[in-house]
Amino acid sequence: MKVTFRVPRFDAATDFTAKYQVYHVEVNQFTTILDALNIIKDEQDSSLTFRRGSQSGIDGSCGMMINGRNRLASTTRVLSLNSTEIAVGPLPGFPVIRDLVVDFDSFFAKDAVMLPYLVTDIAKPADGKERLQSPKDANRIALAASCNQCGCCTSACPVHWSNGEYYGPSALTRAYRFVEDSRDTAIKARLDIVGSETGVWRCHTVFNCSECPKSIPNGENIQALKRKIMLNKIGLGRIEVKVARTEATV
Amino acid sequence: MIQHDVIVVGSGIAGMRCALEIKRNAPKADVAIVTKQYPVRAASVVERTGIAAALGNSSSDSVEAHISDTLAYGKSNNAAAVKALCEQAPAAVYELEHMGLPFSRLKSGRIAQQVGYGHSQPRLANAGDQTGHAIVTTLYGEVVRFGIKVYPEWFMLGLVVEGKNVRGVSVLDIRSSEIEVINAKVTVLATGSYGQLYATSSDSYASTGDGHAAALRAGINLIGMDLVNFHPLGVANTGLIINEQVLADGAHLLNASEKRFTNEQASLAEVTAAVNAEIAAGRGVDGHVWLDVRHLPTSQIRERYPHLLDYAEDFAGVNPNHDFIPVKPTQQSSLGGLPTDLNGSVAGFEGLYAVGACANNGVHGEQALPGNELAAAVVFAKLAGAAIADKLGAASYGNVPSYATSNASDEIEGLFGQKGSHKLGLVRKNLRQAFNSQAHTAASDEQHVGLVHSLREQFGQIALHDKNRRFNTELLEALELDRLLDVADAVAKASVAAL
Ligand SMILES: Cc1cc2nc3c(=O)[nH]c(=O)nc-3n(C[C@H](O)[C@H](O)[C@H](O)COP(=O)(O)OP(=O)(O)OC[C@H]3O[C@@H](n4cnc5c(N)ncnc54)[C@H](O)[C@@H]3O)c2cc1C
Numbered sequence: 001m002k003v004t005f006r007v008p009r010f011d012a013a014t015d016f017t018a019k020y021q022v023y024h025v026e027v028n029q030f031t032t033i034l035d036a037l038n039i040i041k042d043e044q045d046s047s048l049t050f051r052r053g054s055q056s057g058i059d060g061s062c063g064m065m066i067n068g069r070n071r072l073a074s075t076t077r078v079l080s081l082n083s084t085e086i087a088v089g090p091l092p093g094f095p096v097i098r099d100l101v102v103d104f105d106s107f108f109a110k111d112a113v114m115l116p117y118l119v120t121d122i123a124k125p126a127d128g129k130e131r132l133q134s135p136k137d138a139n140r141i142a143l144a145a146s147c148n149q150c151g152c153c154t155s156a157c158p159v160h161w162s163n164g165e166y167y168g169p170s171a172l173t174r175a176y177r178f179v180e181d182s183r184d185t186a187i188k189a190r191l192d193i194v195g196s197e198t199g200v201w202r203c204h205t206v207f208n209c210s211e212c213p214k215s216i217p218n219g220e221n222i223q224a225l226k227r228k229i230m231l232n233k234i235g236l237g238r239i240e241v242k243v244a245r246t247e248a249t250v
Numbered sequence: 251m252i253q254h255d256v257i258v259v260g261s262g263i264a265g266m267r268c269a270l271e272i273k274r275n276a277p278k279a280d281v282a283i284v285t286k287q288y289p290v291r292a293a294s295v296v297e298r299t300g301i302a303a304a305l306g307n308s309s310s311d312s313v314e315a316h317i318s319d320t321l322a323y324g325k326s327n328n329a330a331a332v333k334a335l336c337e338q339a340p341a342a343v344y345e346l347e348h349m350g351l352p353f354s355r356l357k358s359g360r361i362a363q364q365v366g367y368g369h370s371q372p373r374l375a376n377a378g379d380q381t382g383h384a385i386v387t388t389l390y391g392e393v394v395r396f397g398i399k400v401y402p403e404w405f406m407l408g409l410v411v412e413g414k415n416v417r418g419v420s421v422l423d424i425r426s427s428e429i430e431v432i433n434a435k436v437t438v439l440a441t442g443s444y445g446q447l448y449a450t451s452s453d454s455y456a457s458t459g460d461g462h463a464a465a466l467r468a469g470i471n472l473i474g475m476d477l478v479n480f481h482p483l484g485v486a487n488t489g490l491i492i493n494e495q496v497l498a499d500g501a502h503l504l505n506a507s508e509k510r511f512t513n514e515q516a517s518l519a520e521v522t523a524a525v526n527a528e529i530a531a532g533r534g535v536d537g538h539v540w541l542d543v544r545h546l547p548t549s550q551i552r553e554r555y556p557h558l559l560d561y562a563e564d565f566a567g568v569n570p571n572h573d574f575i576p577v578k579p580t581q582q583s584s585l586g587g588l589p590t591d592l593n594g595s596v597a598g599f600e601g602l603y604a605v606g607a608c609a610n611n612g613v614h615g616e617q618a619l620p621g622n623e624l625a626a627a628v629v630f631a632k633l634a635g636a637a638i639a640d641k642l643g644a645a646s647y648g649n650v651p652s653y654a655t656s657n658a659s660d661e662i663e664g665l666f667g668q669k670g671s672h673k674l675g676l677v678r679k680n681l682r683q684a685f686n687s688q689a690h691t692a693a694s695d696e697q698h699v700g701l702v703h704s705l706r707e708q709f710g711q712i713a714l715h716d717k718n719r720r721f722n723t724e725l726l727e728a729l730e731l732d733r734l735l736d737v738a739d740a741v742a743k744a745s746v747a748a749l
C-alpha cells in the first residue's frame with residue numbers, strides 16, 4: 001500500500017520556518033514509521049535527518065510527533081494509524097536542531113538535577129550481598145524505572161512549552177522512582193528539589209504526559225510527589241523516611 | 251586539543267562500568283566518555299534476558315556449576331577467563347544492586363534468579379525483562395553522581411597512534427561536523443558489536459563495529475570475527491528477539507500449513523537451521539514461520555517474557571493469545587573483537603584497552619551462554635578499570651602527531667568531495683544481505699571476500715547529497731558503512747580461515 005508522509009524540513013542555523021516535504025512510501029502490514037523513514041532516506045532523500053537506535057522502543061532514540069501524538073517511530077506500525085496520510089514532526093517543546101532531531105541537552109540536565117542515583121544511609125549488608133527488598137517494593141518502582149528518556153511526555157506538556165525551566169514529567173518521574181525506592185533515604189532532599197519553583201507545583205494536571213510509550217502514569221506520579229511534600233510539611237515526613245528504612249531492612 | 255587522563259569510547263554497560271571503576275580506584279583521575287549517541291541509548295539496553303551470576307538465591311547454585319555450563323555451551327572457551335567471570339559475577343551483581351539497580355525480587359527479598367537457556371540452575375538476575383536497560387540507566391546515574399564528563403553525539407573516527415603508543419582518539423562532533431583530537435594517557439574502546447553487518451539483526455543501528463575498524467586501521471589483528479550467533483525467533487520485519495526460553499517452555503513452531511516441523515527443544519543453532527530450511531523449501535509464509543504460544547498461560551508469558559506480548563502487537567499487529575506470531579532467524583550477537591588479556595589490555599600497544607562486546611578474551615568460546623555477555627561486560631570492565639587506575643600514575647600524555655587531525659579532516663573532506671553514481675543505501679543493503687546468509691561454505695566465504703572488495707570499490711564512488719554540516723546523518727552513515735566494510739572483510743577472511 002502507498003502512504004504519503006508529510007515532514008517539516010528545518011535547519012535551526014539557516015531557517016526561520018519549516019518547509020514541508022511530501023514523500024510516498026510503499027508499506028506492508030509490518031512496516032514501522034522508522035522503517036518508512038529509513039526507506040525515504042535510503043531511496044528518496046538522503047538529507048532527511050532523524051535519530052534511530054534500538055529499533056525496539058527501549059532506548060528512546062526515536063520519539064517524534066506522529067499524526068498529532070508523540071510516539072516512538074520504531075514501535076508504531078504505519079497501518080496501525082488507519083490513515084494513508086501521515087504527518088511526522090519533531091517533538092514539540094524542544095529546540096529543533098534539524099528536521100526531526102531535537103536538542104535533549106536541557107532534558108538530560110534536568111534529569112541530572114533529580115539525583116538520578118541511589119542515595120542512602122542504610123548500610124550495605126556486612127556479607128557484601130544485596131540489600132533486601134520485597135517483591136512488592138520492587139514492583140512499586142519497576143514501571144517508573146523503565147522510562148527510556150524518549151521525551152514524549154515532557155514534550156507533550158503544555159506547562160513545559162510555556163516555561164522551559166519546568167522540570168517536566170520525565171525528570172519528575174525519575175525523582176519519583178527514587179523517592180518510592182525502599183532502599184533510598186534522600187526523600188527530603190528530592191522532595192525539596194521537586195517542590196521548588198520549577199517543580200511539581202507548576203503541573204496543572206492536564207495529563208497530556210500520559211502519552212508515554214511505556215504507559216508510565218507521569219501525571220499520577222507527580223500527584224504522589226505533591227502529596228508527599230504536603231505530608232512532609234505537616235511533619236509526617238519523618239514517618240515516610242522511617243517506613244522506608246524498616247522495609248528495606250526486613 | 252582536549253586532554254583527559256583516560257578517554258573511554260562508548261557509553262554502554264562496559265564503557266560506563268570501566269569509567270566508574272577508574273574513578274573509584276583513582277578518585278582524582280580525569281576520566282571522560284565520548285559516545286556517538288546519548289549515553290542512555292547504548293545497544294546494551296536491548297538485552298532482555300538477565301545477567302548470569304551464581305548467587306544461589308533460589309537453588310544451591312555454585313560458581314563451579316556456572317563454570318561447567320559455560321564451558322559446555324561455548325566449547326572452546328579460555329578457561330582462566332571463565333573462572334574469573336563466574337567467580338566475580340556475583341560480586342559484580344551485588345555492586346549493581348548497591349548502586350540501586352531495580353532488580354526483580356524473590357519473596358525472601360533477595361535478587362530473583364530466572365531459569366535460562368543453557369543453564370543447569372536458575373541463575374539470571376533480572377529487572378523484569380529489561381535488565382540491559384536497567385543496568386545502563388543505573389550506571390548512567392553513577393556517571394552523573396561521579397560527575398564524569400560525557401561528550402554525547404561525538405563520533406570516534408580513529409585511534410591516535412604513534413608507533414605502538416596510543417595517544418587518544420580523533421572525533422567528529424556530529425552537530426557541527428567539526429573535528430577534535432582528544433589526547434589521553436589511556437584510551438579504552440567500548441564501542442560494542444557489529445550486528446549491523448547482518449540484514450536481519452537484533453542489534454541497535456549503532457552497532458557498526460567502529461571500534462573494531464579503528465583497531466584494524468591501527469594494525470591490530472582482530473580475533474574470533476567469524477563467531478556470530480543467530481537466533482530463530484526474530485519478530486516480523488525486525489530482527490528483535492523473543493526470549494528463547496519460550497521454546498523450552500513448550501511454544502511451537504509451525505510452517506505455512508500450520509504443521510510443526512522441528513523439535514523446538516533442540517539447540518538454538520539446530521532450531522535456527524530448521525527454520526531456515528523450512529523457509530528455503532518454500533514452506534514459510536512471506537519469509538517467516540509461525541510461533542504459536544496460544545497454549546501457554548498468559549500469566550507465564552507476562553511473568554517470564556512480557557516483551558513477547560508487546561513485540562507481537564507492536565511489530566506484527568497480532569494478539570498472541572489468538573494468533574500466530576511471524577518469526578524468522580536473526581543475528582543475535584557477535585563475539586569477534588580486539589584480543590585482550592583479562593584486564594582488557596591490548597597486547598603490543600601501550601595505553602590501549604578494550605572492554606565489552608568489542609573485546610575478545612576468549613571467555614565465551616564459540617557461543618555466549620545467555621546472560622554471560624552482560625556478566626562479562628561488567629566483570630571485565632571492572633578489572634580493566636582497576637588495572638588502568640593502577641597504571642595511571644606512571645602514564646603520560648605523550649606526543650600527538652600532527653597527522654591525527656589532518657587524517658581525520660581528510661577523511662571528512664574526502665567524503666564530502668567524493669563523486670560518483672553509487673548509492674550509500676544500496677551498497678549497505680547489498681553488504682548486509684550477503685552476510686545475512688548463515689550457510690558457511692568455502693565457496694560462499696570466498697565469495698564474500700570478493701563481494702566486500704567490490705562493494706569497497708563502489709563505496710569510493712558514493713556521492714553525499716547532503717552538504718549541510720549540521721547533524722549530517724548521511725555523513726554519519728557513510729562513516730559507519732566505511733567501517734562496516736573493514737569489519738566485513740575481517741569477518742569474511744576469518745570465515746575462510748576457519749573452514
Ligand atoms: C538484542 C540483544 C540481545 C542480547 N541478549 C543478551 C543476553 O540475553 N544475555 C547477555 O548476556 N547478553 C546479551 N546481549 C549482549 C550484551 O547486551 C552486550 O554484549 C553488552 O551489552 C555489550 O555492551 P557494550 O558496553 O560492550 O556495548 P554497547 O552497549 O553496544 O555500547 C557501545 C557504545 O559505544 C558507542 N559507540 C560505538 N561506536 C562509536 C563511535 N564510533 N564513536 C563514539 N561512540 C561509539 C555507542 O554509542 C554505545 O554507547 C544482547 C545484545 C543484543 C543487541
Ligand code: SF4
Nearest residue numbers: 147148150151153212
Ligand atoms: S516517562 Fe515515558 S514518555 Fe516520558 S521519557 Fe519516560 S518513557 Fe518517555
Ligand code: SF4
Nearest residue numbers: 157203204206207209
Ligand atoms: S499533568 Fe502536569 S506534567 Fe503532565 S502534561 Fe499536565 S501539566 Fe504537564
Ligand code: FES
Nearest residue numbers: 053054055057074
Ligand atoms: S529506535 Fe530505540 S526507541 Fe525507537
